[in-house]
Amino acid sequence: xxxxxxxxxxxxxxxxxxxxxxxxxxxxxxxxxxxxxxxxxxxxxxxxxxxxxxxxxxxxxxxxxxxxxxxxxxxxxx
Amino acid sequence: xxxxxxxxxxxxxxxxxxxxxxxxxxxxxxxxxxxxxxxxxxxxxxxxxxxxxxxxxxxxxxxxxxxxxxxxxxxxxxxxxxxxxxxxxxxxxxxxxxxxxxxxxxxxxxxxxxxxxxxxxxxxxxxxxxxxxxxxxxxxxxxxxxxxxxxxxxxxxxxxxxxxxxxxxxxxxxxxxxxxxxxxxxxxxxxxxxxxxxxxxxxxxxxxxxxxxxxxxxxxxxxxxxxxxxxxxxxxxxxxxxxxxxxxxxxxxxxxxxxxxxxxxxx
Numbered sequence: 001x002x003x004x005x006x007x008x009x010x011x012x013x014x015x016x017x018x019x020x021x022x023x024x025x026x027x028x029x030x031x032x033x034x035x036x037x038x039x040x041x042x043x044x045x046x047x048x049x050x051x052x053x054x055x056x057x058x059x060x061x062x063x064x065x066x067x068x069x070x071x072x073x074x075x076x077x078x
Numbered sequence: 079x080x081x082x083x084x085x086x087x088x089x090x091x092x093x094x095x096x097x098x099x100x101x102x103x104x105x106x107x108x109x110x111x112x113x114x115x116x117x118x119x120x121x122x123x124x125x126x127x128x129x130x131x132x133x134x135x136x137x138x139x140x141x142x143x144x145x146x147x148x149x150x151x152x153x154x155x156x157x158x159x160x161x162x163x164x165x166x167x168x169x170x171x172x173x174x175x176x177x178x179x180x181x182x183x184x185x186x187x188x189x190x191x192x193x194x195x196x197x198x199x200x201x202x203x204x205x206x207x208x209x210x211x212x213x214x215x216x217x218x219x220x221x222x223x224x225x226x227x228x229x230x231x232x233x234x235x236x237x238x239x240x241x242x243x244x245x246x247x248x249x250x251x252x253x254x255x256x257x258x259x260x261x262x263x264x265x266x267x268x269x270x271x272x273x274x275x276x277x278x279x280x281x282x283x284x285x286x287x288x289x290x291x292x293x294x295x296x297x298x299x300x301x302x303x304x305x306x307x308x309x310x311x312x313x314x315x316x317x318x319x320x321x322x323x324x325x326x327x328x329x330x331x332x333x334x335x336x337x338x339x340x341x342x343x344x345x
Contacts, residue, residue, distance in 0.1 A: 044112050048123060048192070051115045058115040063192070070122045070192030072166055075185060078222070 110196065117202045117344055122191040125159075125204050126168040128342045134208040135161050136217045138252065138330070139170065140323040141194065142201040149286055153205055153323035156249045157194065160221070170194055171221070173248035175234060175302065182301035184234040184248070186226070202344040207327055209337045216259035228268050229254040235304035237320040240276070240283040242307040243269040250321040253281070253329070260333055281329050284322040 041059065044051040048067030052060040063071050110118070129137055136158060143154035157172030170189045175181075195202070209217065220226070235245035240253075246269075254272035261275045305313065312318050331337050 044116070046116055046119055048119050051112060053112055056111055058110045058112065061115065061119075061192075061196075066123070067119070067192065069166060070119065070190045072169060072188065072190035073193045074165065074188050076171060076188055076226070078164070078226075 114199070115196065118195040118199055119192055121199075121202045121204060121342065121344055122195045124344075125191050125195075125206070125342050128204075128206055128340060129159060129161065129168055132206065132208040132338060132340070134159075134214060136214045136221070137209075138207040138326070139191075139194070140205040140207075140327070141197070141199060142203050143197065144200045149284065149322075151284065151322055151324050154200075156252050156323045156326060157189075158217070158221070158252065158255070159191075159206075160218070163188065166190060171226075173230070173234075173246075173251045182234055182304065183232050184246070185232075186230060186251075204342045205323070205327070205339065206342065207330055207337055207339050209330060209334050213259060213334055213337070217255070220255055220258045225258050225266070226251075226255060229258065229266075229272055231269065233304075234302050235307065236302055237286055237288075237308070237318045238304070239307040240281065240319055240321050241273050243273065244307040245304050247321060249323055249326055253321050253326050256326070256330060276329075279329075279333060282325060283319040284325045285317045286320050286322075287317050289316050 039054055042053045043062075044053055046067075048070060049061055049063035051058050052062065061067070061071065125139065129139075138156055139159045140153035140156040142152060146152065146154055155172070157170040159168055159170050161168055163169035163171070165188050168191060170191065172187060172189065172194075173184050174187045174189075175184050195204070208214075230251055231243060231246035233245045234247065236247055238245040238247045238250055240250065246254075253276070254266075254269060257272040257275045257279075258266035260279075261271075266272045266275055305318075308318050327339060331339065
């Protein structure tokens with residue numbers, strides 16, 4: 001896990017594969033303070049996407065297509 | 079590279095008032111574990127299935143944000159779920175204190191069901207109320223106007239008085255739109271109108287007990303619990319009227335007559 005100007009960069013690697021996928025998380029408040037540079041995270045597969053865990057706590061959710069239909073937050077506007 | 083933004087800061091929204099304990103806090107940091115996240119997402123996935131099965135276009139959805147059994151209550155917070163929500167299928171519209179923790183102010187949000195249940199959830203359970211089709215049509219008509227904003231008060235109190243417009247809680251915002259939907263068209267144009275109509279139709283709020291010694295803590299530490307809209311009689315009795323999920327559901331079931339209520343619960 002590395003810090004960047006945009007947020008926290010997490011390189012997700014398969015245990016048997018040296019190459020990895022980089023994901024930038026724009027973490028807010030508690031989530032940002034829950035992770036540290038160099039800390040490893042676990043990706044937990046669910047039916048709606050991956051939950052990234054650090055020290056046993058969820059720090060982010062990466063939704064798949066189904067999960068994307070469940071995740072949204074914006075100010076009320078019409 | 080993927081970029082996502084997520085918040086796992088749980089907010090003690092709505093009537094998250096497990097009486098004195100929670101009345102003394104306006105916000106809590108929520109760090110869910112793997113099981114909680116999985117369950118919240120599972121509930122978020124099952125809820126639209128139940129909504130679809132009901133045939134509804136708009137429904138009321140309540141969640142269990144904290145243990146409210148001390149007050150004889152189960153659900154803490156309620157939102158409107160719209161099948162054809164302009165931002166996504168079965169997205170919710172509701173009042174939250176996100177980003178204003180501790181300030182005693184609220185804001186209105188559009189959210190997905192995942193966000194809704196990833197908040198600090200005490201039990202993985204949702205209650206869904208589907209009003210009669212004609213009432214749903216009126217609710218959608220109200221939602222399409224500026225009435226939701228006219229019926230909104232930024233000044234937030236967990237125990238906002240049901241018949242005073244000084245403050246508002248999240249369930250009260252839902253209730254006052256329901257009043258606008260049930261009342262004759264044009265009768266409800268603001269919060270005063272809505273509350274007058276609710277009084278005429280004998281809306282019965284819940285009584286929230288806060289003992290005098292708890293009151294001191296609540297006044298000192300909670301920006302989102304206010305007492306200045308309540309009567310001296312309530313203060314002396316230690317019993318405060320407030321709009322709760324249960325009181326909204328009781329009212330809708332009585333006035334609607336054919337509204338259907340179902341519970342979605344994870345094993």
